[in-house]
Amino acid sequence: MTRLRPVAASVLTTLATLVVLLVAWQLTVSLSHVSPYLTKTPLDVVDYLFVDGRFKPTAAADRRAALVPMIGVTLMHAGVGLACGVTLALAGSIAMSLSRGLRTTFLPIALVLQTVPLIAMAPVIYAVFGAGIVTAAVIAAIVTFFPLLMNVTTGLASASPETVDLVHAYGGGRRTLLWRVQLPSALPFLFAGLKIAAPATISAATLYEFLFSFEGLGANLLTSKSYSDYGLLWTLVVVTIALALAAYAVVALAERLVLSGRFPPPSAVIRRGAPS
Amino acid sequence: MTAPSLRLARPSRPAATAALTVVVAIVVVVAAWHVVAVTFFTRENGTPGAIPPPVAVLARVAQNLTDAGYWSGLAATAGAALTGYAIAVVIALVLGTAVILIPALEAFATQLGIIAACIPVAAVSPIVVIMSPSGSRAVSVVLAVLAVIFPMIIGVLLGLRAASPTQLDLVHVYGGTELTAIRRVRLISALPALLTALKIGAPAAFLGAMTGEFFAVGVDAGMGRLLISQQYVGDYAGMWAIAVLAAGVSALGYALLAAVAAVIAPWTRHLGGGAR
Numbered sequence: 001m002t003r004l005r006p007v008a009a010s011v012l013t014t015l016a017t018l019v020v021l022l023v024a025w026q027l028t029v030s031l032s033h034v035s036p037y038l039t040k041t042p043l044d045v046v047d048y049l050f051v052d053g054r055f056k057p058t059a060a061a062d063r064r065a066a067l068v069p070m071i072g073v074t075l076m077h078a079g080v081g082l083a084c085g086v087t088l089a090l091a092g093s094i095a096m097s098l099s100r101g102l103r104t105t106f107l108p109i110a111l112v113l114q115t116v117p118l119i120a121m122a123p124v125i126y127a128v129f130g131a132g133i134v135t136a137a138v139i140a141a142i143v144t145f146f147p148l149l150m151n152v153t154t155g156l157a158s159a160s161p162e163t164v165d166l167v168h169a170y171g172g173g174r175r176t177l178l179w180r181v182q183l184p185s186a187l188p189f190l191f192a193g194l195k196i197a198a199p200a201t202i203s204a205a206t207l208y209e210f211l212f213s214f215e216g217l218g219a220n221l222l223t224s225k226s227y228s229d230y231g232l233l234w235t236l237v238v239v240t241i242a243l244a245l246a247a248y249a250v251v252a253l254a255e256r257l258v259l260s261g262r263f264p265p266p267s268a269v270i271r272r273g274a275p276s
Numbered sequence: 277m278t279a280p281s282l283r284l285a286r287p288s289r290p291a292a293t294a295a296l297t298v299v300v301a302i303v304v305v306v307a308a309w310h311v312v313a314v315t316f317f318t319r320e321n322g323t324p325g326a327i328p329p330p331v332a333v334l335a336r337v338a339q340n341l342t343d344a345g346y347w348s349g350l351a352a353t354a355g356a357a358l359t360g361y362a363i364a365v366v367i368a369l370v371l372g373t374a375v376i377l378i379p380a381l382e383a384f385a386t387q388l389g390i391i392a393a394c395i396p397v398a399a400v401s402p403i404v405v406i407m408s409p410s411g412s413r414a415v416s417v418v419l420a421v422l423a424v425i426f427p428m429i430i431g432v433l434l435g436l437r438a439a440s441p442t443q444l445d446l447v448h449v450y451g452g453t454e455l456t457a458i459r460r461v462r463l464i465s466a467l468p469a470l471l472t473a474l475k476i477g478a479p480a481a482f483l484g485a486m487t488g489e490f491f492a493v494g495v496d497a498g499m500g501r502l503l504i505s506q507q508y509v510g511d512y513a514g515m516w517a518i519a520v521l522a523a524g525v526s527a528l529g530y531a532l533l534a535a536v537a538a539v540i541a542p543w544t545r546h547l548g549g550g551a552r
Contacts, residue, residue, distance in 0.1 A: 017387035038406050104294050105301040115526055119487045120519035123507040127326035203396035210398040218398040225402045240399035248394050
């Protein structure tokens with residue numbers, strides 16, 4: 001039970017923050033003179049999802065059913081990208097931890113590469129890989145790769161010298177050291193990286209869909225705006241943001257459950273970087 | 277950022293050798309880039325394809341730098357980025373002041389930052405566009421704010437916590453007021469975290485402003501718009517040149533703030549942090 005108490009507390013804070021934001025949104029729209037045709041409130045979004053008649057198509061169930069495939073496509077784009085990014089970043093970090101030469105050579109290059117703006121390279125990635133899941137995955141993988149590579153590399157090097165000595169004293173080799181000491185001590189760093197990477201992949205996937213595709217949440221955000229279907233537009237905005245927040249929440253929850261009791265308070269390394 | 281090396285690692289090589297390795301690695305990467313570009317990405321008429329050779333890109337960068345159109349585009353995007361940056365800094369400082377007055381708000385401020393960092397750009401941009409007049413750079417400004425606000429809030433909160441209780445007690449024991457404590461202790465100890473956040477925020481703001489131009493309606497100047505127009509005509513060397521220029525501007529913003537930080541708080545000089 002003690003393990004769940006901090007989780008409950010942080011869930012409550014998050015819910016309270018979200019409620020404050022939703023109330024602020026509702027009040028801003030109700031009290032100002034913005035056009036109710038363009039601007040929808042949280043209550044309108046609830047109506048869109050659950051109340052028949054106000055929006056098109058008439059049945060709320062039909063509107064919800066139309067959302068499901070969009071969410072599915074976006075989740076697939078983001079999921080494939082996240083999986084690729086995590087795998088590559090782990091492999092890269094382990095390689096750099098095993099070979100000092102690799103680390104001194106490629107870490108500075110990785111630092112330089114991550115300053116190249118993704119939005120500028122997206123058209124090039126599109127030109128090379130064409131339309132489809134590969135491009136979506138590459139874009140989502142790039143936003144995952146750099147924060148994870150930096151965090152996990154730092155994490156693998158963060159094992160305390162005492163534990164490293166202990167493994168050596170008992171005759172453990174490089175692999176034992178990696179498996180028993182370095183990887184466990186990199187876990188908090190891995191989660192810190194994932195907390196940035198998971199919502200960022202949702203953001204990258206929707207950005208890809210918006211720029212280059214006709215399916216998924218990102219593309220429908222664009223088309224619903226062109227068709228002036230503002231009920232759908234605002235609902236999609238809520239759904240997309242909710243997905244990104246859920247991705248963060250899942251990682252944060254997994255972090256609490258995996259790390260609590262096993263490590264001293266999670267030394268949360270806050271890696272900078274916003275989804276771009 | 278630099279991780280403590282494991283004890284088993286060999287003593288570090290002299291800095292000169294390390295620098296040489298990096299230079300060699302960069303040369304290898306650029307050479308590989310050239311070979312790939314020439315072998316696989318040259319069009320039938322001999323012009324560069326999706327991946328142009330490095331020399332062509334650099335020549336294009338040099339050519340762009342003599343073009344007044346690029347300078348005005350750069351200024352337009354940088355203007356939106358600066359506005360967003362300033363707004364984000366003000367919001368973070370207001371939140372920080374609120375947290376000093378009511379410490380219970382700290383969890384709320386952190387959550388707000390996390391939510392801002394999670395929001396996908398494709399979700400927030402269309403609603404900013406429909407609510408702002410045509411030709412407005414509001415999307416660029418909002419995306420710059422969202423990109424900067426998370427590192428800024430975290431920086432401010434870390435800065436607030438940096439003052440040691442002993443130092444604060446000392447001020448109070450000698451009869452200093454809360455104001456003296458803020459002026460003499462809190463501000464000084466908050467500087468390192470604040471300056472790091474300011475440095476990280478500069479490239480993020482430019483990137484956010486550039487991304488915003490992909491969504492804006494009726495805006496025809498800016499780095500993002502230049503990129504879009506080159507995408508239409510398939511001018512890949514031009515697109516790569518813009519990526520290089522954008523990375524350069526971001527790095528310049530970072531370096532400028534680092535220089536300012538070195539002057540007003542020389543003891544924070546060792547604090548790094550890449551850009552993204």
